[in-house]
Amino acid sequence: MTAAAELELEGLPPRLFSCTPSRLTTWVDCPRHYRMKYLDRPRPTAGPAWAHNSVGASVHNALAGWWRLPAAVRTPQAAAELLDVGWLTDGFRDEQQSASWRQRAAEMVRRYTARLDPRREPVGVERTLGARTRRLALSGRVDRLDDRDGELVVVDYKTGRRPPTVDDARGSAALALYAVAAGNTLRRPCHQVELHHVPTGELVAWRHTDESLARQVRRAEEVADEIVAAGLDPGADSFPARPGGQCGWCTFRAHCPEGQRAAPAREPWAALDDLSTAGPPLTVDD
Numbered sequence: 004m005t006a007a008a009e010l011e012l013e014g015l016p017p018r019l020f021s022c023t024p025s026r027l028t029t030w031v032d033c034p035r036h037y038r039m040k041y042l043d044r045p046r047p048t049a050g051p052a053w054a055h056n057s058v059g060a061s062v063h064n065a066l067a068g069w070w071r072l073p074a075a076v077r078t079p080q081a082a083a084e085l086l087d088v089g090w091l092t093d094g095f096r097d098e099q100q101s102a103s104w105r106q107r108a109a110e111m112v113r114r115y116t117a118r119l120d121p122r123r124e125p126v127g128v129e130r131t132l133g134a135r136t137r138r139l140a141l142s143g144r145v146d147r148l149d150d151r152d153g154e155l156v157v158v159d160y161k162t163g164r165r166p167p168t169v170d171d172a173r174g175s176a177a178l179a180l181y182a183v184a185a186g187n188t189l190r191r192p193c194h195q196v197e198l199h200h201v202p203t204g205e206l207v208a209w210r211h212t213d214e215s216l217a218r219q220v221r222r223a224e225e226v227a228d229e230i231v232a233a234g235l236d237p238g239a240d241s242f243p244a245r246p247g248g249q250c251g252w253c254t255f256r257a258h259c260p261e262g263q264r265a266a267p268a269r270e271p272w273a274a275l276d277d278l279s280t281a282g283p284p285l286t287v288d289d
């Protein structure tokens with residue numbers, strides 16, 4: 004019996020499960036990782052920072068800062084300067100490697116912003132959104148929210164080497180939940196989700212229907228039920244390890260024998276030259 008069902012039997016409505024899309028995705032990817040990240044206290048020590056995450060966060064921060072500038076000074080050069088000023092250095096092998104990637108990332112945001120209309124004000128940048136469903140109190144922060152002819156569009160930046168596909172946009176539970184939260188927060192229709200690949204400027208879009216959004220919400224509620232049920236009986240079996248190639252990139256690998264057997268440890272900068280088809284999972288923003 005699920006936790007929700009138990010509470011309903013007592014005549015109480017189930018308590019809403021507060022979560023971000025990232026939290027739900029972490030459970031689906033690996034319940035053991037979920038336990039270490041969200042439940043274990045003291046929290047197990049995380050591994051060192053990853054250089055590819057520094058690149059991704061620096062690019063995201065520069066693009067957010069660019070949209071916060073007055074429209075008249077939103078130039079590609081301004082984007083490159085923001086990147087330069089806010090560059091994060093964690094995880095690189097040495098200063099030389101960091102400097103080389105700083106240059107590449109500055110060029111990345113320069114080219115990406117050159118394709119944008121700086122006068123087209125987004126509805127939100129790094130905006131926090133929320134929604135309540137039958138089982139969930141959802142919250143999350145979206146990279147950008149656009150207005151296209153009166154409809155909201157969720158924009159998510161990607162910085163990996165491999166451009167995302169339409170299937171990535173269609174299948175992303177996080178993007179669908181952001182669309183639900185955007186529509187709920189701003190009381191306007193939101194069905195379109197987009198992945199913008201900053202290195203190439205390519206974008207892929209998917210237009211959800213009310214039904215496909217409802218399906219993603221139902222699936223998210225099922226995941227929440229699984230998490231709550233595991234929490235009621237927190238044995239090792241309730242939070243099984245899900246070992247695989249991703250374990251090489253797991254920040255809790257040092258605490259997980261199954262993960263250590265599944266994949267070799269990676270250097271913190273290893274993904275910089277491996278952000279291709281077999282690269283690490285793309286970070287999903289909370």
Ligand code: SF4
Nearest residue numbers: 033245250253259262
């Ligand atoms: S190392 Fe692998 S199996 Fe272990 S917690 Fe991390 S992702 Fe899960």
